[in-house]
Amino acid sequence: MKIELSKKASEQMDLAANRAYPDECCGILLGKVDENAEKGYVEVLEAREATNQIQGRRKKSHFEMDPLFLYQVEREIEGSGLEVIGIFHSHPDCKAVFSEEDIKYMVPGLVYTVLSVTKEGVIETCSSYRKNR
Amino acid sequence: MKIYISATLRKFFASTAQIEIPASTPRKALAILLDMYPDAKKILYDEKNSIRSFIRIYINGDNSSIDVLWDSVLPEETEILLLPAIAGGAPENAPVESLITDDRRKAVSFDDSEIERFGKHLMLKEIGVKGQKRIRAAKVVVAGAGALGSPVIQYLAAAGVGTIKVIDFDEVSLSNLQSQVLYGNRDVKRPKVASARDKVKNIDKNIVFEGEKLKLDADNIANQIDGYDLVIDCTDNYKARYLINDACALIGIPLVFGAIYQYEGQVGIFNLNGGPCYRCQFPSPPPAGLIPSCSEGGSISPLPGIIGSIQANEALKLILGIGEHLNGKILTVDSLYLQSRILKVHRNGNCPICGNHPTITQVENFDYEEFCGLKENENAAPIEGFTPEELAKRIDNDDPITIVDVREPHERAILRFPKAIVIPIGQLARRQGELDPNKDVIFVCKEGKRSILAINTLREAGYKGPLYNLKGGIDAMKDLIFSHEGAWL
Ligand SMILES: [Zn+2]
Ligand SMILES: [Zn+2]
Numbered sequence: 001m002k003i004e005l006s007k008k009a010s011e012q013m014d015l016a017a018n019r020a021y022p023d024e025c026c027g028i029l030l031g032k033v034d035e036n037a038e039k040g041y042v043e044v045l046e047a048r049e050a051t052n053q054i055q056g057r058r059k060k061s062h063f064e065m066d067p068l069f070l071y072q073v074e075r076e077i078e079g080s081g082l083e084v085i086g087i088f089h090s091h092p093d094c095k096a097v098f099s100e101e102d103i104k105y106m107v108p109g110l111v112y113t114v115l116s117v118t119k120e121g122v123i124e125t126c127s128s129y130r131k132n133r
Numbered sequence: 134m135k136i137y138i139s140a141t142l143r144k145f146f147a148s149t150a151q152i153e154i155p156a157s158t159p160r161k162a163l164a165i166l167l168d169m170y171p172d173a174k175k176i177l178y179d180e181k182n183s184i185r186s187f188i189r190i191y192i193n194g195d196n197s198s199i200d201v202l203w204d205s206v207l208p209e210e211t212e213i214l215l216l217p218a219i220a221g222g223a224p225e226n227a228p229v230e231s232l233i234t235d236d237r238r239k240a241v242s243f244d245d246s247e248i249e250r251f252g253k254h255l256m257l258k259e260i261g262v263k264g265q266k267r268i269r270a271a272k273v274v275v276a277g278a279g280a281l282g283s284p285v286i287q288y289l290a291a292a293g294v295g296t297i298k299v300i301d302f303d304e305v306s307l308s309n310l311q312s313q314v315l316y317g318n319r320d321v322k323r324p325k326v327a328s329a330r331d332k333v334k335n336i337d338k339n340i341v342f343e344g345e346k347l348k349l350d351a352d353n354i355a356n357q358i359d360g361y362d363l364v365i366d367c368t369d370n371y372k373a374r375y376l377i378n379d380a381c382a383l384i385g386i387p388l389v390f391g392a393i394y395q396y397e398g399q400v401g402i403f404n405l406n407g408g409p410c411y412r413c414q415f416p417s418p419p420p421a422g423l424i425p426s427c428s429e430g431g432s433i434s435p436l437p438g439i440i441g442s443i444q445a446n447e448a449l450k451l452i453l454g455i456g457e458h459l460n461g462k463i464l465t466v467d468s469l470y471l472q473s474r475i476l477k478v479h480r481n482g483n484c485p486i487c488g489n490h491p492t493i494t495q496v497e498n499f500d501y502e503e504f505c506g507l508k509e510n511e512n513a514a515p516i517e518g519f520t521p522e523e524l525a526k527r528i529d530n531d532d533p534i535t536i537v538d539v540r541e542p543h544e545r546a547i548l549r550f551p552k553a554i555v556i557p558i559g560q561l562a563r564r565q566g567e568l569d570p571n572k573d574v575i576f577v578c579k580e581g582k583r584s585i586l587a588i589n590t591l592r593e594a595g596y597k598g599p600l601y602n603l604k605g606g607i608d609a610m611k612d613l614i615f616s617h618e619g620a621w622l
Contacts, residue, residue: 057385057407061222062489064489065219071214098224099222105219107187108176
């Protein structure tokens with residue numbers, strides 16, 4: 001599966017990660033999937049920041065999104081040609097690798113992007129596609 | 134019922150976004166849906182047939198009601214949403230960062246004698262002058278100045294930790310000297326914090342020593358630990374352990390936990406960088422009657438030295454930000470068979486303190502006695518007891534009574550209870566025939582807690598005769614026994 005992040009989506013994610021620092025940010029990736037292309041092709045066109053619902057200090061190392069926010073976005077983009085294709089979040093002062101907890105919540109068939117962010121800005125971005133459990 | 138399927142799950146439902154299902158209850162609706170799309174089964178349910186952790190089911194926009202509504206008959210216009218839970222956490226094995234900021238480190242300076250004193254640390258490339266300054270800047274709380282506190286306090290002082298606060302309400306007793314190497318004969322009957330101060334100041338007079346002679350409780354703990362870099366739990370009971378964990382988790386102070394029992398000890402680090410807390414692994418303590426606290430249970434003399442030294446070592450590594458550490462892990466050391474293993478503790482999303490939706494948001498004046506099962510169950514028949522004086526009188530009068538000692542063999546070896554028959558709690562139900570139901574039976578243990586468990590056990594097993602507890606246990610009777618020695622010993 002090839003994943004292509006558009007410039008716009010990257011900028012939107014970086015902005016969200018920097019703004020939320022030192023807390024984790026999270027959001028939804030919108031784009032297009034071409035399943036007919038060789039081995040599949042996903043184009044991430046837009047990143048929509050969501051509210052990280054975790055309260056207090058633990059927000060620095062955890063995120064949780066309101067599932068109803070996803071529901072609203074899905075309804076809103078119906079018929080627009082865009083699809084919900086994944087989820088992004090940031091790891092402040094920590095590597096851009098998925099944690100055990102991140103993996104536990106992954107839904108097969110979605111793109112997951114994690115950004116490593118420090119006070120200097122986003123230093124690394126890693127995307128993965130979850131095929132199955 | 135209408136079922137809406139999130140775009141993120143649709144590929145398992147042949148791209149269906151919305152479907153109308155004629156069913157009366159959510160459970161039936163979901164069953165019909167899964168009959169239509171069998172592929173989706175593995176996405177909604179795990180191997181054990183419970184809903185997967187990443188699936189959220191909403192009924193009319195509400196996700197809290199599904200648990201009670203599964204089998205409720207709901208109107209036709211009910212809308213069910215199948216959505217994913219979207220959550221995650223940072224990797225737990227992130228490299229250790231020093232608990233001490235560079236600014237605080239830079240504010241420390243050493244004189245020549247200190248350079249000489251800490252020379253062995255300065256030689257280590259991971260520590261050096263920078264690291265030693267971090268140690269000097271650190272402010273550490275040691276909760277409990279007993280068996281574990283003894284090595285912890287001494288090694289922190291020797292290593293040069295700048296501020297050491299020691300909290301302990303107790304005085305030194307003769308029986309402490311077997312394991313509490315901070316004290317000697319001359320300290321007996323002195324407050325532990327006073328002796329600890331002398332010891333620390335004798336090692337290094339530049340250390341700021343703060344001694345607090347008090348018992349930690351929900352009202353004072355936050356004040357005692359707030360503003361410190363690290364708490365080291367050296368207490369010997371579950372009540373203190375949960376209290377300290379809860380306070381550290383809520384205030385956000387890393388905790389180095391330690392515990393010993395007989396020949397086995399444990400060390401772990403909790404509440405560090407969003408890592409798990411003690412409750413994530415042990416939401417509630419084991420039945421208190423079965424596991425005596427260390428003050429009841431006993432342990433081999435060097436064991437607290439081993440475990441406390443590991444605690445001090447972990448504390449220094451956290452202060453320095455070096456090495457691998459026991460964050461979210463529990464190291465178990467068996468000193469009898471020389472085996473050790475590491476148990477991984479996972480953060481529990483449902484943890485009442487550090488979970489995603491905590492239910493405990495301040496250190497509460499929590500009824501730990503009840504929590505630990507120490508309190509008599511109010512619904513059960515009340516347990517009657519004798520005070521030590523009452524029991525002594527009945528013994529003096531030669532009343533027809535049976536005394537049952539439920540203590541462990543090693544405890545009986547320290548102080549035999551005369552005229553008592555010995556039945557371990559585990560054998561009570563089976564051996565109830567040895568008791569005469571026409572006589573009053575009095576149960577004794579060290580503190581009068583396990584004896585309550587014994588009585589409850591017998592009652593549950595159907596024993597009908599009168600059962601009594603020795604209030605306060607043999608501890609409360611000790612002085613009395615000796616003063617009446619001639620009468621019946
Ligand atoms: Zn993460
Ligand atoms: Zn927890």
